[in-house]
Amino acid sequence: xxxxxxxxxxxxxxxxxxxxxxxxxxxxxxxxxxxxxxxxxxxxxxxxxxxxxxxxxxxxxxxxxxxxxxxxxxxxxxxxxxxxxxxxxxxxxxxxxxxxxxxxxxxxxxxxxxxxxxxxxxxxxxxxxxxxxxxxxxxxxxxxxxxxxxxxxxxxxxxxxxxxxxxxxxxxxxxxxxxxxxxxxxxxxxxxxxxxxxxxxxxxxxxxxxxxxxxxxxxxxxxxxxxxxxxxxxxxxxxxxxxxxxxxxxxxxxxxxxxxxxxxxxxxxxxxxxxxxxxxxxxxxxxxxxxxxxxxxxxxxxxxxxxxxxxxxxxxxxxxxxxxxxxxxxxxxxxxxxxxxxxxxxxxxxxxxxxxxxxxxxxxxxxxxxxxxxxxxxxxxxxxxxxxxxxxxxxxxxxxxxxxxx
Amino acid sequence: xxxxxxxxxxxxxxxxxxxxxxxxxxxxxxxxxxxxxxxxxxxxxxxxxxxxxxxxxxxxxxxxxxxxxxxxxxxxxxxxxxxxxxxxxxxxxxxxxxxxxxxxxxxxx
Numbered sequence: 066x067x068x069x070x071x072x073x074x075x076x077x078x079x080x081x082x083x084x085x086x087x088x089x090x091x092x093x094x095x096x097x098x099x100x101x102x103x104x105x106x107x108x109x110x111x112x113x114x115x116x117x118x119x120x121x122x123x124x125x126x127x128x129x130x131x132x133x134x135x136x137x138x139x140x141x142x143x144x145x146x147x148x149x150x151x152x153x154x155x156x157x158x159x160x161x162x163x164x165x166x167x168x169x170x171x172x173x174x175x176x177x178x179x180x181x182x183x184x185x186x187x188x189x190x191x192x193x194x195x196x197x198x199x200x201x202x203x204x205x206x207x208x209x210x211x212x213x214x215x216x217x218x219x220x221x222x223x224x225x226x227x228x229x230x231x232x233x234x235x236x237x238x239x240x241x242x243x244x245x246x247x248x249x250x251x252x253x254x255x256x257x258x259x260x261x262x263x264x265x266x267x268x269x270x271x272x273x274x275x276x277x278x279x280x281x282x283x284x285x286x287x288x289x290x291x292x293x294x295x296x297x298x299x300x301x302x303x304x305x306x307x308x309x310x311x312x313x314x315x316x317x318x319x320x321x322x323x324x325x326x327x328x329x330x331x332x333x334x335x336x337x338x339x340x341x342x343x344x345x346x347x348x349x350x351x352x353x354x355x356x357x358x359x360x361x362x363x364x365x366x367x368x369x370x371x372x373x374x375x376x377x378x379x380x381x382x383x384x385x386x387x388x389x390x391x392x393x394x395x396x397x398x399x400x401x402x403x404x405x406x407x408x409x410x411x412x413x414x415x416x417x418x419x420x421x422x423x424x425x426x427x428x429x430x431x432x433x434x435x436x437x438x439x440x441x442x443x444x445x446x447x448x449x450x451x452x453x454x455x456x457x458x459x460x461x462x463x464x465x466x467x468x469x470x471x
Numbered sequence: 472x473x474x475x476x477x478x479x480x481x482x483x484x485x486x487x488x489x490x491x492x493x494x495x496x497x498x499x500x501x502x503x504x505x506x507x508x509x510x511x512x513x514x515x516x517x518x519x520x521x522x523x524x525x526x527x528x529x530x531x532x533x534x535x536x537x538x539x540x541x542x543x544x545x546x547x548x549x550x551x552x553x554x555x556x557x558x559x560x561x562x563x564x565x566x567x568x569x570x571x572x573x574x575x576x577x578x579x580x
Contacts, residue, residue: 297519308515310492311544355490356473359521359545364472366486399515456511 071238071343072165078244079123079251084258087284088116090438091276093263093299094291095119096128097239097424098416100246100257101431102289102438107253109432110439115255116285118278120262124243127293130361130393131424132316132338132350134329136173136234138193138200139466143449144402145196147429150446152233154428164245166238167343173234173329174208176378178223182334185465186229193231201230212328214379221377223335236329236340239424246431266303272411273303288413289438291430294359294394296417305409307417308455309396312353314421315363317390321345325381333465335374347385349375353395353421363392395420400460401467405434405447414438415452422467476552479534491527493517494539495559521545525559 090106092099095117106112119125135155137148159165177186186202193200205217208228217225247257258280267275267282275284290299297309322345331338336352351371354364368390376383397420398404404418416434419426433444443451454460473485499505499513518524524544529537541551541560551560 295521298521306512306516307519308511308517309519310517311519356526356542357519357524357544358547360547364485366472366484455515456507458507 071167072241074244077248079247079257082256082258084116084118084261084278084280084283085256086282087275088256089114089285090287090289091115091283091285092117092289092291093276094126094293095123095257095259096126096291096293097124097243097246097427098293098419098430098434099289099291100124100243100250101427102291102416102434103250103255103431104246104253105432105435106439107250107255110435112439113254116283117250117255117257118261118263118276118283119257119259120279122259123247123257124240127393127395127423128239128243130316130391131239132340132348133236133239133342133424134173134234134331134338134340134350135168135237135425136231136329137198137425138173138175138189138229138231138234139198139463140189140192141461141463141466142196143461144463144466145193145198147433147446147450148422148426149196149198150432151426151429154432155237156233158245158428162245162249164241164248166241166245168235168237169343170233170235171328171340172211172230172232173331174203174211174228174230176208176228176330176332176334177226178332178334179226183226186227189466190229193229199231199233201232203228203230212326212330214325214381215330216378216380223332223374223377225378228330234329236342238343242427263299263302266410266413268304268410270411271409273413286412287438289434290408290413290415290417291434293417293419293423294396296396296415300408300415303408303410303413307404307415307452308398309404309418310357311359311394311396312356313358313360313363313392314350314353314395315368315390315392316348316350317368318342318346318348318388319382319385320388322347322385326379330378332374332378335371335378337371337375337378339375339379346388347382350421353397359394361392361394363390395423397421399455401463402461403430403450404452405430406437406443406451407441408452412441420467473547473549475528475540475549477530477533477536478538478552478554479536480530483530483533487530487532489529489531491529491537494525494527523550527555
């Protein structure tokens with residue numbers, strides 16, 4: 066961990082063009098998913114006359130606010146398939162994008178604190194192995210060997226009764242990931258347009274033909290929505306509904322420390338997940354606020370609860386200082402799985418509902434959503450994540466593996 | 472943390488309450504006649520308003536009574552608190568509000 070250094074910034078990352086009057090496709094949302102979608106549209110489908118519209122600055126929303134954890138140890142076949150595809154892409158992307166975004170496969174442990182957790186965790190290890198996802202069950206002693214600062218005493222409120230472990234999981238430097246995609250998109254001819262908020266859509270009958278923005282009207286054949294917490298706001302502008310509820314999810318970092326935390330530790334039960342950033346900050350995530358919210362901040366009692374658990378599990382954290390806290394707006398669904406695919410509006414496609422797990426899915430979301438936009442058809446991997454599943458009842462209930470209850 | 476004025480107990484910290492989602496979503500009058508689409512609307516589709524939003528709260532560690540609240544989802548200002556069964560009060564939204572094409576009473580009429 067200490068031998069890695071932040072990569073130098075290239076001199077040139079992307080142009081800042083004015084929007085043209087028309088594009089073959091417009092991606093709404095300049096975060097990780099929007100950038101990855103545009104990248105694969107250009108690379109795999111030869112669509113280069115496309116624009117990414119971002120209401121603020123590039124990757125300044127959830128892409129700048131997540132806790133950078135990447136893993137694929139989900140329970141259900143559909144989720145394991147899409148997240149494992151993402152993980153395999155993460156493994157090759159630094160070379161492909163020619164940008165070292167410090168993908169560090171330091172492993173992820175998901176702790177079990179109750180007998181129920183233990184049974185569920187062992188079941189998930191089995192499910193992962195059947196799906197070709199690397200997974201192991203660790204007893205408390207093995208947990209201690211991997212992360213010596215963890216308190217594995219059995220007389221604490223949340224005793225560590227074991228953990229699932231995915232060795233290939235890890236973290237990546239999220240802002241560098243965004244810049245890596247943005248630079249390649251730009252090289253391929255994609256216009257990245259910042260400070261450009263979508264205010265409405267132009268439709269002919271039920272077909273979208275353009276986008277109204279604060280920087281003028283843009284005509285386009287196809288629209289892909291990648292707006293995370295604001296997806297339902299855009300959908301309402303376009304005249305359809307999404308089964309999405311937006312909640313604030315918060316995280317925090319400590320001041321810089323010597324390397325103490327060699328892996329990633331998550332606890333679904335007590336809602337804390339911790340890794341140590343390359344520079345040395347302890348990065349911690351908390352739960353979501355229970356109520357709907359669009360203010361990018363979280364409630365104090367949520368981090369208070371998380372910190373109490375963190376200090377019990379990692380006693381040495383009691384002397385660490387919090388440097389800053391922040392919140393992002395996560396788009397949650399009732400089955401804790403994303404919605405990717407076609408919409409009731411012709412030529413309009415949606416990629417949303419990733420809830421608290423969007424960052425790790427970035428490359429696979431982009432790859433499969435690009436396929437859907439280019440061909441008008443679902444990709445094999447995103448087909449189960451259609452909007453129709455809420456009518457057919459073919460839900461993908463990932464509450465157990467989504468890490469944050471929502 | 473929100474400071475919520477329970478109609479029965481007075482102002483208490485948010486941690487005493489449970490959030491119950493969108494208010495005024497009526498159970499279907501004729502459930503047997505609903506299509507799959509209408510069931511999906513009733514079960515899974517809720518407004519996700521950016522602005523003034525009517526929602527249900529339960530004072531779970533106090534009087535254990537449900538009530539409705541009108542709250543701005545951007546500023547988190549609590550604009551009104553009113554009993555279950557009462558119509559939503561007319562309060563101007565303080566943030567840009569996106570109105571649903573579907574009735575605020577829910578999709579099923």
